[in-house]
Amino acid sequence: MSATERRERIEFGDYQTPPDLAIAVCKRLVTLGIRPDIVVEPTCGMGSFVIAAAEAFPDAQHILGLERNADYLDSLRRRLIGVPNSARVELELADFFSTDWSSKLRSLRGSLLVLGNFPWVTNSAQAVIGGKNLPMKSNFQNHRGFDAISGKANFDISESMLLDTLRWFESRSGVLAMLAKTAVARKVLAHAERKSMDVRDAAVVRIDAKRHFGAAVDACLLVIRISEGPAGTGHDYTVFESLDDPTGHRVGHRMGLSIGDLEMFQKYSFMLGESPQKWRSGVKHDAAAVMELARTERGLENGKGDVCEIEPTYLFPLFKGSDVAGGGVWRQRYVLVTQRYVGEPTDGIRETAPRTWAYLVQHAEALDTRGSTVYAKNPRFSVFAVGGYAFRPWRVAICGLYKELRFRLVGPIEGCPVMFDDTVYYLSFDTEAEARETLARVTSQPALGLLSSLVFWDEKRPIKTSILNVLDWTRVDGPPRRLPSVQLDLNLARRQGAQQDAPRIDALGLAPGGAYPSSSSASEA
Numbered sequence: 334m335s336a337t338e339r340r341e342r343i344e345f346g347d348y349q350t351p352p353d354l355a356i357a358v359c360k361r362l363v364t365l366g367i368r369p370d371i372v373v374e375p376t377c378g379m380g381s382f383v384i385a386a387a388e389a390f391p392d393a394q395h396i397l398g399l400e401r402n403a404d405y406l407d408s409l410r411r412r413l414i415g416v417p418n419s420a421r422v423e424l425e426l427a428d429f430f431s432t433d434w435s436s437k438l439r440s441l442r443g444s445l446l447v448l449g450n451f452p453w454v455t456n457s458a459q460a461v462i463g464g465k466n467l468p469m470k471s472n473f474q475n476h477r478g479f480d481a482i483s484g485k486a487n488f489d490i491s492e493s494m495l496l497d498t499l500r501w502f503e504s505r506s507g508v509l510a511m512l513a514k515t516a517v518a519r520k521v522l523a524h525a526e527r528k529s530m531d532v533r534d535a536a537v538v539r540i541d542a543k544r545h546f547g548a549a550v551d552a553c554l555l556v557i558r559i560s561e562g563p564a565g566t567g568h569d570y571t572v573f574e575s576l577d578d579p580t581g582h583r584v585g586h587r588m589g590l591s592i593g594d595l596e597m598f599q600k601y602s603f604m605l606g607e608s609p610q611k612w613r614s615g616v617k618h619d620a621a622a623v624m625e626l627a628r629t630e631r632g633l634e635n636g637k638g639d640v641c642e643i644e645p646t647y648l649f650p651l652f653k654g655s656d657v658a659g660g661g662v663w664r665q666r667y668v669l670v671t672q673r674y675v676g677e678p679t680d681g682i683r684e685t686a687p688r689t690w691a692y693l694v695q696h697a698e699a700l701d702t703r704g705s706t707v708y709a710k711n712p713r714f715s716v717f718a719v720g721g722y723a724f725r726p727w728r729v730a731i732c733g734l735y736k737e738l739r740f741r742l743v744g745p746i747e748g749c750p751v752m753f754d755d756t757v758y759y760l761s762f763d764t765e766a767e768a769r770e771t772l773a774r775v776t777s778q779p780a781l782g783l784l785s786s787l788v789f790w791d792e793k794r795p796i797k798t799s800i801l802n803v804l805d806w807t808r809v810d811g812p813p814r815r816l817p818s819v820q821l822d823l824n825l826a827r828r829q830g831a832q833q834d835a836p837r838i839d840a841l842g843l844a845p846g847g848a849y850p851s852s853s854s855a856s857e858a
């Protein structure tokens with residue numbers, strides 16, 4: 334592929350749907366009882382969906398495909414030769430954003446199916462290549478403040494196209510059935526709910542984007558039925574794990590929360606409340622190359638490879654998110670924590686630890702130019718997410734980036750509390766007994782059941798404090814079960830309705846009798 338072709342592929346989000354996937358999608362729509370009069374493929378490309386629709390919907394009177402790439406339309410015209418009833422197919426060279434859709438659709442009577450696959454590209458990817466394929470109103474999501482002014486908010490072009498397409502159904506009934514990133518599909522469904530659109534039987538059917546498009550992204554077929562007339566069944570929708578999954582599970586909103594599995598939520602909602610202790614995130618410093626150090630055979634090395642001769646006063650053992658998720662032993666990493674609470678003056682370091690002060694001053698340029706304005710407003714060399722809680726010796730921690738509910742007990746190392754990076758969330762305790770008791774409670778089946786009902790695994794950071802903080806682990810019925818570390822196979826749990834089977838237990842690191850795995854490091858996976 335030439336550089337120009339690569340650039341165009343990015344600008345136009347050009348991932349043509351393989352014919353077998355388009356056929357499977359149309360078959361699924363037929364089994365859902367969808368029988369359209371009109372099919373519109375708004376960015377039809379080489380036409381896999383146009384051809385699949387022509388075969389799957391013999392009663393459709395009109396199949397309309399639009400596309401901006403003339404070569405694709407030529408190739409589609411050739412592919413249509415010999416397809417039965419292809420006279421119903423009309424193709425048009427057009428740009429989605431400048432097409433007058435309302436007058437075009439007004440001339441097409443009957444129940445409408447909008448089918449296809451919009452471009453897979455974000456506005457920021459467009460910005461990198463200088464692409465112009467963008468909605469005219471770039472603030473379609475109603476961003477406020479700086480993001481709106483600078484046009485900085487990142488969004489998928491397909492999201493804007495899908496929202497435009499939903500508007501076509503404001504005065505007519507029909508079905509939207511489009512491939513999309515799952516995160517985009519959820520935003521579109523939330524929009525339909527906000528706008529109180531009369532949606533019935535919406536569904537997200539997961540597809541394997543790696544297999545079909547070679548893309549490492551969570552993707553799905555989004556199906557939204559919109560009707561005129563009496564009210565629909567509300568805005569809950571069903572998530573199917575594949576095009577062959579006949580049952581799926583229900584997703585929706587309750588009590589202001591997004592629920593990834595309504596059945597599971599209902600079963601474990603008795604655990605819902607306020608977390609007895611607020612979950613905190615690890616230390617934020619935005620200067621890993623300076624503030625994070627590793628002990629090597631040369632001594633204490635920073636991220637630039639410099640050996641640093643500093644006092645231990647402000648150094649704490651560090652577990653990064655991958656260490657917490659991976660469950661391994663401490664990797665001799667440290668972090669410089671310059672304050673015990675947010676805003677604490679830092680000039681005292683000059684006296685208490687002169688070599689540390691000299692090190693900070695030596696790297697002042699990197700530290701003074703940290704992006705966020707909060708650094709400028711606070712004492713020099715500040716860090717964030719510190720307070721009394723950050724210095725208690727025992728922790729129950731989880732990494733927000735990993736797609737598992739795996740909690741880990743972490744004790745002090747070298748007599749110091751362990752610090753985490755800001756991808757980790759944790760609770761802290763003065764005693765080991767309290768930490769163990771809490772670990773057992775947050776990894777009990779009801780607690781994991783509630784949490785997993787609230788997590789959307791396709792998100793970049795699926796585990797967040799907003800989810801952890803609604804778990805009241807004191808509500809676990811009966812004596813807490815003692816589990817060292819639990820890895821929840823979500824799909825398995827969902828399929829089994831999280832019945833008596835306990836989630837898969839990963840016994841990493843539980844030494845016999847619950848003793849710690851190493852005497853020097855009291856940390857446990």
Ligand SMILES: C[S@@+](CC[C@H](N)C(=O)[O-])C[C@H]1O[C@@H](n2cnc3c(N)ncnc32)[C@H](O)[C@@H]1O
Pocket residue numbers: 344345346347348349350351375376377378379380381382399400401402405427428429430449450451452453466
């Ligand atoms: C992800 S591909 C999918 C193509 C086709 N819908 C399919 O499912 O095979 C996106 C298509 O959108 C077309 N496209 C991108 N931007 C467009 C625009 N502004 N107007 C019309 N078509 C556009 C691209 O040329 C490409 O064929």
